[in-house]
Amino acid sequence: MPLKTSYQKYILNFKFDAGTSRGVLKEKETWIIKVWDTSRPEVFGLGECGPLKKLSIDDREDLGERLEECLKNLDGMDLPTSEEEIFRIAGELAGADLPAARFGMETALLDLLNGGKRVIFNNGFARSEMRxxxxxxxxxxxxxxxxxxxxxxxxxxxxxxxxxxxxxxxxxxxxxxxxxxxxxxxxxxxxxxxxxxxxxxxxxxxxxxxxxxxxxxxxxxxxxxxxxxxxxxxxxxxxxxxxxxxxxxxxxxxxxxxxxxxxxxxxxxxxxxxxxxxxxxxxxxxxxxxxxxxxxxxxxxxxxxxxxxxxxxxxxxxxxxxxxxxxxxxxxxxxxxxxxxxxxxxxxxxxxxxxxxxxxxx
CATH class of the missing domain: 3.20.20.120 (Enolase-like C-terminal domain)
Structure with a gap:
């Protein structure tokens, strides 16, 4: 069944003024990506696209619009069946100039591939077996x-x-x-x-x-x-x-x-x-x-x-x-x-x- 996507902006608020050599951070803007199969909307994968201000190459005013374009190309696709296919698709859709979007799409699709349980990779960390x-x-x-x-x-x-x-x-x-x-x-x-x-x-x-x-x-x-x-x-x-x-x-x-x-x-x-x-x-x-x-x-x-x-x-x-x-x-x-x-x-x-x-x- 075909995929459906959505995204939303979320503002994270620091507990303190976080000082760096590039200035003080008080909040962090990020975008949450959601991907699901239209036949089972209650099962979904989540990813995050969160560039850093004044540092990421995709720190841009039109990031929301660019992210929307990427996700529209996912709509209607079948869920990829392997990690390799997910990496290829995310790379093709995000290209070289949207690295955070690429990471967010990789993560959301892998999450959905693994059952929509926030399991990106089924390993010892995700199973609470290691620190x-x-x-x-x-x-x-x-x-x-x-x-x-x-x-x-x-x-x-x-x-x-x-x-x-x-x-x-x-x-x-x-x-x-x-x-x-x-x-x-x-x-x-x-x-x-x-x-x-x-x-x-x-x-x-x-x-x-x-x-x-x-x-x-x-x-x-x-x-x-x-x-x-x-x-x-x-x-x-x-x-x-x-x-x-x-x-x-x-x-x-x-x-x-x-x-x-x-x-x-x-x-x-x-x-x-x-x-x-x-x-x-x-x-x-x-x-x-x-x-x-x-x-x-x-x-x-x-x-x-x-x-x-x-x-x-x-x-x-x-x-x-x-x-x-x-x-x-x-x-x-x-x-x-x-x-x-x-x-x-x-x-x-x-x-x-x-x-x-x-x-x-x-």
Whole structure:
């Protein structure tokens, strides 16, 4: 029987002012995609299209109209019968310039293919058989507020901390890292930092050298994306492992991905499905990275629990190792209630809990 689709805008409200080097976030606009078979409308799949303002290539005024065009082409189709067919159809309909829509369509169709139960991939995470270790995210703010965030995360059982840097005075940020390293042994706490491209080219190496004494796991995107020669030089000489993040946005096709990683040779890449074009695109990045000995991990991109659930289920599907960046579900006053739970620095799926779509009118 033919498919039917719908979509709706949903505004997520932060519990606090979330500071980044690109400004303070107070709310997050997202779009929820629904797909069902006309013969069984009570069974439906959900996906999320949630670009990030000032960052995603599909942060555009006409996103609603473009999303509607994509979904109209799904209307009347038969439900694809395999993951591969879903990846192909979503890629063809969304193209290269709507990565978040591609991820949302992939997710909604996979959900429906698996019975409309929010099971994107039937694996140990979805069956409540495993937990995923995650980093505790420390948002930018006054020094005292950041120190309190760190203490709270450690008390909550996190042993990997990711701190956003780049908006405070650099010496103050180093003071915070020094405090952490004096209070917690390296064997007890893994430290990651994320500069969001805030370092200037002429100062980046000196700052990396200064950061190296805090025994960091890695630094994300030390300089702004789009400077491959400079980033390659940093990655070749850095005393702190570098992870590419924003650098991957807008890079499509296996050849282009291969060329970028061969040019820059980072130690890690960070995959945000909403930003890089969905599940299939992540699979391509991983295949190339692993062939070159480059590490990787998954990170959510401030999605609601609908999108976050999909990224979590991707983790075992893609055989992700180590700490993933999946702790963003507790950021909002009005997130979609779900079985996702954070316990002692891990995220898990509690099958005894239910989804609640009252906020969406479903």
């Amino acid at each position: 995923i270790p995650i980093n505790g995210l420390i948002w930018m703010g006054h020094m005292e507020a950041m120190l309190l965030q760190i203490s709270n995360k450690v008390d909550a059982g996190f042993d990997c901390i990711k701190m956003k840097i780049g908006s405070l005075d650099f010496e103050k940020e180093c003071d915070i890292l020094d405090y952490v390293r004096r209070k917690y042994y390296q064997s007890d706490i893994t430290l990651r930092v994320d500069a969001n491209g805030a370092f200037k080219i002429h100062e980046a190496m000196d700052k990396l050298k200064a950061l190296s004494k805090y025994r960091l796991h890695s630094i994300e995107q030390p300089i702004a994306a789009g400077q491959p020669d400079e980033m390659a030089r940093l990655c070749q000489n850095t005393p702190v492992d570098i992870a590419l993040d924003e650098e991957l946005i807008g890079v499509y096709g296996k050849d282009a991905k291969q060329q970028l990683l061969e040019k820059i040779r980072p130690q890690y890449i960070i995959l945000k499905p909403t930003l890089v074009g969905g599940i299939y695109s992540c699979k391509e990045w991983i295949e190339i990275a692993e062939s070159m000995g480059i590490g990787w991990w998954l990170t959510s991109a401030l999605e609601s629990n609908i999108g976050l659930n999909a990224v979590c289920q991707m983790s075992p599907y893609l055989n992700a190792q180590g700490y993933q960046g999946l702790g963003t579900g507790q950021l909002y006053h009005n997130n979609i209630p779900s079985p996702l739970k954070i316990e002692a620095g891990h995220i898990c799926y509690d099958n005894e809990e239910s989804w609640d779509f009252a906020n969406l009118g479903l």
